[in-house]
Amino acid sequence: MTTNIRICGAAGQGVQSFGDLLARTFASMGLHVFATQSYLSRIRGGINSYDVRIGSEELFSSARKTDLLVALNRESMEQEKANLALNGVMILNTAESGGNYLALQMDKLAQAAGGTARMANSAGAGAVVSVLGYDLDALHKCLTEEFSKKGRDIVEQNLDAASRGYRAVAGHEGLVRAPKPAGAPSTLYDGSTAIAIGAATAGVKIVFSYPMTPSSGVLTALAGLSHKYGMVVEQAEDEIAAPNLLCGAAFAGVPAMTTTSGGGFALMAEGLSLAGMLELPIVIFLSMRPGPATGMPTRTAQGDLAFAAHAGHGEFPKIILAPGDLRQAFDLTRHAFELAHKFQTPVILVADQFLTDLQKNIPALPDAPDYINLHLAKKSAPGKAYERYLVTDNGVSPRAVPGGDSYVVSASDMHAEGGHLSEDFNVQIALQDKRMRKITGILNEFIKPEIYPEPAGEILLCWGSTYGPCRAAVNLLRARGRDVCMVHFPMVWPLDGAALAPLFEGRRVIAVEGNGTGQFALLLRQAGALREFSLLPRYDGLPFTAEFIETEVLS
Amino acid sequence: MTTNIRICGAAGQGVQSFGDLLARTFASMGLHVFATQSYLSRIRGGINSYDVRIGSEELFSSARKTDLLVALNRESMEQEKANLALNGVMILNTAESGGNYLALQMDKLAQAAGGTARMANSAGAGAVVSVLGYDLDALHKCLTEEFSKKGRDIVEQNLDAASRGYRAVAGHEGLVRAPKPAGAPSTLYDGSTAIAIGAATAGVKIVFSYPMTPSSGVLTALAGLSHKYGMVVEQAEDEIAAPNLLCGAAFAGVPAMTTTSGGGFALMAEGLSLAGMLELPIVIFLSMRPGPATGMPTRTAQGDLAFAAHAGHGEFPKIILAPGDLRQAFDLTRHAFELAHKFQTPVILVADQFLTDLQKNIPALPDAPDYINLHLAKKSAPGKAYERYLVTDNGVSPRAVPGGDSYVVSASDMHAEGGHLSEDFNVQIALQDKRMRKITGILNEFIKPEIYPEPAGEILLCWGSTYGPCRAAVNLLRARGRDVCMVHFPMVWPLDGAALAPLFEGRRVIAVEGNGTGQFALLLRQAGALREFSLLPRYDGLPFTAEFIETEVLS
Amino acid sequence: MSGANENSAIETAWCPGCGNFHILEALEHALDTLGTDRRRLVLVSGIGQAAKLPHYAKANVFNGLHGRALPAATGIKMANKKLLVLITSGDGDMYGEGGNHLVHAMRRNIGVKAFVHNNQVYGLTKGQASPTSEPGFVTKVQVDGVLSAPFNPLALAVTLGVSFVARSSAVIPDHLQTMMQEAIRAKGFALLDILQPCVTFNKVNTYKWYRDRVKELPKNHDPRDRDQALAAAMTWGDEIPVGVIYRGARPAFEDAHPILSGAPLVNAFTQTPP
Amino acid sequence: MSGANENSAIETAWCPGCGNFHILEALEHALDTLGTDRRRLVLVSGIGQAAKLPHYAKANVFNGLHGRALPAATGIKMANKKLLVLITSGDGDMYGEGGNHLVHAMRRNIGVKAFVHNNQVYGLTKGQASPTSEPGFVTKVQVDGVLSAPFNPLALAVTLGVSFVARSSAVIPDHLQTMMQEAIRAKGFALLDILQPCVTFNKVNTYKWYRDRVKELPKNHDPRDRDQALAAAMTWGDEIPVGVIYRGARPAFEDAHPILSGAPLVNAFTQTPP
Ligand SMILES: Cc1ncc(C[n+]2csc(CCOP(=O)(O)OP(=O)(O)O)c2C)c(N)n1
Ligand SMILES: Cc1ncc(C[n+]2csc(CCOP(=O)(O)OP(=O)(O)O)c2C)c(N)n1
Ligand code: SF4
Ligand code: SF4
Numbered sequence A, B: 001m002t003t004n005i006r007i008c009g010a011a012g013q014g015v016q017s018f019g020d021l022l023a024r025t026f027a028s029m030g031l032h033v034f035a036t037q038s039y040l041s042r043i044r045g046g047i048n049s050y051d052v053r054i055g056s057e058e059l060f061s062s063a064r065k066t067d068l069l070v071a072l073n074r075e076s077m078e079q080e081k082a083n084l085a086l087n088g089v090m091i092l093n094t095a096e097s098g099g100n101y102l103a104l105q106m107d108k109l110a111q112a113a114g115g116t117a118r119m120a121n122s123a124g125a126g127a128v129v130s131v132l133g134y135d136l137d138a139l140h141k142c143l144t145e146e147f148s149k150k151g152r153d154i155v156e157q158n159l160d161a162a163s164r165g166y167r168a169v170a171g172h173e174g175l176v177r178a179p180k181p182a183g184a185p186s187t188l189y190d191g192s193t194a195i196a197i198g199a200a201t202a203g204v205k206i207v208f209s210y211p212m213t214p215s216s217g218v219l220t221a222l223a224g225l226s227h228k229y230g231m232v233v234e235q236a237e238d239e240i241a242a243p244n245l246l247c248g249a250a251f252a253g254v255p256a257m258t259t260t261s262g263g264g265f266a267l268m269a270e271g272l273s274l275a276g277m278l279e280l281p282i283v284i285f286l287s288m289r290p291g292p293a294t295g296m297p298t299r300t301a302q303g304d305l306a307f308a309a310h311a312g313h314g315e316f317p318k319i320i321l322a323p324g325d326l327r328q329a330f331d332l333t334r335h336a337f338e339l340a341h342k343f344q345t346p347v348i349l350v351a352d353q354f355l356t357d358l359q360k361n362i363p364a365l366p367d368a369p370d371y372i373n374l375h376l377a378k379k380s381a382p383g384k385a386y387e388r389y390l391v392t393d394n395g396v397s398p399r400a401v402p403g404g405d406s407y408v409v410s411a412s413d414m415h416a417e418g419g420h421l422s423e424d425f426n427v428q429i430a431l432q433d434k435r436m437r438k439i440t441g442i443l444n445e446f447i448k449p450e451i452y453p454e455p456a457g458e459i460l461l462c463w464g465s466t467y468g469p470c471r472a473a474v475n476l477l478r479a480r481g482r483d484v485c486m487v488h489f490p491m492v493w494p495l496d497g498a499a500l501a502p503l504f505e506g507r508r509v510i511a512v513e514g515n516g517t518g519q520f521a522l523l524l525r526q527a528g529a530l531r532e533f534s535l536l537p538r539y540d541g542l543p544f545t546a547e548f549i550e551t552e553v554l555s
Numbered sequence C, D: 001m002s003g004a005n006e007n008s009a010i011e012t013a014w015c016p017g018c019g020n021f022h023i024l025e026a027l028e029h030a031l032d033t034l035g036t037d038r039r040r041l042v043l044v045s046g047i048g049q050a051a052k053l054p055h056y057a058k059a060n061v062f063n064g065l066h067g068r069a070l071p072a073a074t075g076i077k078m079a080n081k082k083l084l085v086l087i088t089s090g091d092g093d094m095y096g097e098g099g100n101h102l103v104h105a106m107r108r109n110i111g112v113k114a115f116v117h118n119n120q121v122y123g124l125t126k127g128q129a130s131p132t133s134e135p136g137f138v139t140k141v142q143v144d145g146v147l148s149a150p151f152n153p154l155a156l157a158v159t160l161g162v163s164f165v166a167r168s169s170a171v172i173p174d175h176l177q178t179m180m181q182e183a184i185r186a187k188g189f190a191l192l193d194i195l196q197p198c199v200t201f202n203k204v205n206t207y208k209w210y211r212d213r214v215k216e217l218p219k220n221h222d223p224r225d226r227d228q229a230l231a232a233a234m235t236w237g238d239e240i241p242v243g244v245i246y247r248g249a250r251p252a253f254e255d256a257h258p259i260l261s262g263a264p265l266v267n268a269f270t271q272t273p274p
């Protein structure tokens, strides 16, 4: 069973910290948590919301309807009440009782506890756990942990505020049916943190980014980890600088990454091509939001894939990974660095607002440094001059870094094996072929798509962050007797059409994509893997949910 | 019949002005001229060459072999003699006679004529016309025209130098067989000039570019025309500025364009997306050279098409035109502005080093201003507020410009019909759908590919500048009895797969492309127009020739 | 007013107490005082909190990409020099992402007015350092505080001989209005750096901090004297001079340019746009 | 010297008589005089005629994109601060396309040495104006002559408190060599603007033009005095001062940064790279 709790209110009212607190509390109780955010591109006002969905089994999608709505102001309640589930309950932050809601004066309760209005969240959370029929222990423990650094007094005031909130809804305990704790992991992550830990443990030492929603979460998380892992996290002057700086760092032997969103990524296209030409391992994290141009800065989309796959002038190998859940976000971030270094070429790690803001409790991520193999060249053969771009069978040349025995020479102009400029036509062919041969090696390491639960006549084709909602939708559809499965790609570029074609042969394919054209399906068609497909798009800025997919498939 | 004359020498030796002079001379004689350049990315030294091919019928390709080689230094002769045709003749700029070449001391001859070493070209040209069996009249006329502004003396000296060159090879008149004048047009253009005239006559008033080979020819030509047409030609601080400035100019009602090559284009991707979002008519001229990164700055390629088609984050309509010859370069440049204004969206005009440097004599291009329709809105209906982004059936909204009755509001963030910011999900869907509906209108105006000479079992599929070489190759192959035709696309994006599929059904398709992956064929496959194709690629930086294609097809 | 778009109807999305409100008000007063024909006014911005301002004023609006207000404004001015082209954008926008455009727009001295809301922080993206943040300023990204020296846009403008260079602040709205009027009246490029409290993310450079420091330039300050101007531009500390720092002698780009100095380019197509 | 790449074997692609030859020679002398370990030297450049220099010297080479030498050099220095990271690139590269990086690299004061071959023209692309071209300079693109004011990188550097700011010229090779040595010895960012004749495309700023004008700063010029430095940086005309214009007091980024001030980052992976 699952229950959906939605906190809503104006930007600046603390919707996010309220939601955070609940998510942590529930996770610590052993409930499965799936928490998502919806916010506007403004610092104050408007209507933001935070969904904390809890369940007795692992959750993969948020819910359309709300079982318990907590509105921090009346305006947001008016907007959100249309989404209340049958038997849903509303709590409104107000003094005026007498509507079809429970009135709760959160800041008053906080003040009564001797604290400031800022502790209103604690009071609200107390009310929430009561209405869900839980006791106060887990909430109290979470508050104690959160505020212990601020001193005994603050802790006590928060605990008291929570208790007062709990008591304020006395008589309504258990009004909303809620799942029983189910031994879920207590470690709660959001997508940004999972990616940041992945990068830090993989050995990234230089992070160079210009802030851009929804990628800044990863940047901020990395900054927070910079001392722990010995990373330099520096703000870039612009996105154009970023891939160039990364190339410099990689040239000198240090794994480096940047974080951005669509507009910033667009400014990196030339630098991406540079990394392809200099054969340098750089990692660009691209967190998508709806475009074109500035678009919807705080919303989600999968609209930049076709661009990313073809970004950069000229032809060069490039890898795109798109994690589907939090563990994969961690794993594929590490893998991005591994592949970049193994094949000496740029890797784009693609996620979106939905995945980076998504919170889930999963088994603890290993956070000890476990550096990837940089695949640096051993000493060059005695007497033989070192050539940075030696033509090899697999296209990968021995990579040395400056400071050692050999001069390392890299040029963005066409160059010969030694790295120096060349305008010889045969050299051009040889070096271009060498670079492109890496694609064969990369395709050999293609990450097989996940088929869930088993091959079926109908396929929900998806990639990246839609993993969860599609997987959950498949369950809903199969429960209705539909012969459907999910095929999810965590690696989306390059594609081997011939190898992938059998997956789809004789099956009906529905491409579930957060864009309006079916970009991934089109890439598959371009590769020769797929011919016909129907499209189940979403491009209003909101994430897919299982129910949304179910409805669309059935309609 | 055709004859190929190649001038070669070091950069700085005047290869280009020598070749220019010959091309003009031959054109003025009524010979068909096809002249191409091959040069290095340096200002002095190295080996550059200039091919002037002449014929009694219109020419579409350069030749592999040289009938008459004029070497300005020995080094270049040594390199080029391998390309001499059977019965080919070499002229070397030297005092030392006694090899298998005609020795000609060009600068000495020029000095003897009382001129400077700079007039060596005139002496050399005199020798060339003699060896080809022509008389001096046309050359003398060209020299008179060229130097008349510099005064009588200079003219006389040049004429004298030409005569001395002519006499210096006495006894070898007509040594190389050459075509008879055939009434070809006397007006000689290069691709850059054709494009510049197209833009200027279409009404472009603002040109804003950062110099980049091989696009600078168009920029320079436009600068030269700026007073004639009243255009502001301003050098940009960088390529990032360019599309943004163009958007500003278009917003205010003035057609504007920028010129660039791959790396610079990469820096424009974000601005391209802006034009898509603000629905502004801007034109980007992209002249391709081999990438990735700096690549081969002075060479040719067709390697940026896939990038251009998908460039820019998010989804928005975009048009790509790729002229195949000089007249089409003029026409499609004008058409680029027409389409941009009709559909209020960015247009990319794609050419490459081969086409922009290509010289041919064609009927005079109409150079009187003949402005395209800006499709500006008439006065808005009385009482009704003007909305810049009014949702319409065809996706095109009435465009007003600031300074009139109505405020014009444009925002790169998601906006409502009035142009102001909106974060409403339904507005997002409505406006995104509106923008994308323009694609239907654009596809209705798709320029049909040219089938030459008639449909056949085998297709040489090509786009853009390969028109000429492919067309000529088809003639060569058909002469050998091969059932082959050319299908050439001058408009390459967007593509209507269903409409185009019948073109290819049941036919063997060979994609002739100046890249290593068959980018246009892959776009066709992505669109669903094409399934199987074989690739005839070239990516060494040199242009296709008919013979190259013939050999590859037959092999 | 047929077909007009009453922008001022749009709800502002700024935090209560934000310095931007004073800037908007000063701008409206300045425009009213000057009797500016709003139909000929284009407000241009990039992306940020400041950059939302054009939506709240009565004007034509070009709200472009982050960092790219200047090239857009340059294009508008080139296309139709009869328009009053005025940028209202943030310090990150104009001095960070847009830094190169600033240098080169000032080199051109094109007749665009740039009003920079300098809150010394990135507001919209939630509080990272901007190019003018104080050294030591701690944020979630600059966890050890800002190490870089603050960018000095005014000094740069003086070295480039820009037509009009001034500083004011949202905390002195009357002064600000006067500076805006002067900037609009000046020919050529105008850079007006406006110190602006961000009540949410900048807890260092507060209303009080600015009020305690801003000080009008002495009466005898000669804005035609480059050395005096440079000295004023470089003063930042317990006292921060406000006022007209410099008036350069260079002609505006649109007056010096052989083609632009003729009729507005847009006239080639339409004498009276709808 | 196993596995070494004898760069100096590469044929130069410059025009005979080009000022770049003198810069290359001065650089080689400076490095030899300082006894620089060439294995620890990285020459970084963008694209242009100047930017080809790294290929002709004995060094590690990072020849990146046009305009992007600075971020690349910054990345190299951050990754391995033990390397001597030296940029040799053109005025278009560093002041035009790369203008924003220059501003912000100087704000950081990262220990990178930037030697700018300032020929006041775009050489490689055949003679368009550069950001430092003289007003009135006529080219095939600037058919009516340059209208914009020249960019003054030295003045900007002074306003940002950069560690080392100097000017020299290819026409005074000994002086140039000394300046290079000083720049390399200085901590933090070093900007050395090198006036360079381009014999092919710049017929205004010739050898003679520079020789007639360059003049060593007076003995009593105090490079620690910001006002003197600014005055020297702003002098351009019949006399153009050369020498060490300014020495800022700010620490180098790599010394001030809490993480970078530790062991070189690259040490986390390899103590002795191959
Ligand atoms: C290319 C690009 N990079 C980054 C962003 C994200 N972004 C939006 S506003 C902003 C900074 C805003 O700071 P500022 O210009 O100082 O304006 P303020 O919000 O402080 O008024 C950033 C980094 C973007 N929209 N586009
Ligand atoms: C993104 C990009 N834009 C433009 C170019 C073309 N380009 C190459 S070098 C150059 C200018 C060179 O001028 P400068 O930096 O002064 O060097 P110089 O040749 O004068 O030494 C330009 C515009 C390029 N390679 N990349
Ligand atoms: S975040 Fe700062 S700048 Fe933005 S509206 Fe709030 S107070 Fe103003
Ligand atoms: S073009 Fe100028 S800068 Fe380039 S090599 Fe020749 S003289 Fe030197």
Ligand SMILES: [Mg+2]
Residues within 6 Å of the ligand: C048, C090, C091, C092, C117, C118, C119, C120, C121, C122, C123, C130
């Ligand atoms: Mg700001």
Ligand SMILES: [Mg+2]
Residues within 6 Å of the ligand: D048, D090, D091, D092, D117, D118, D119, D120, D121, D122, D123, D130
């Ligand atoms: Mg230069």
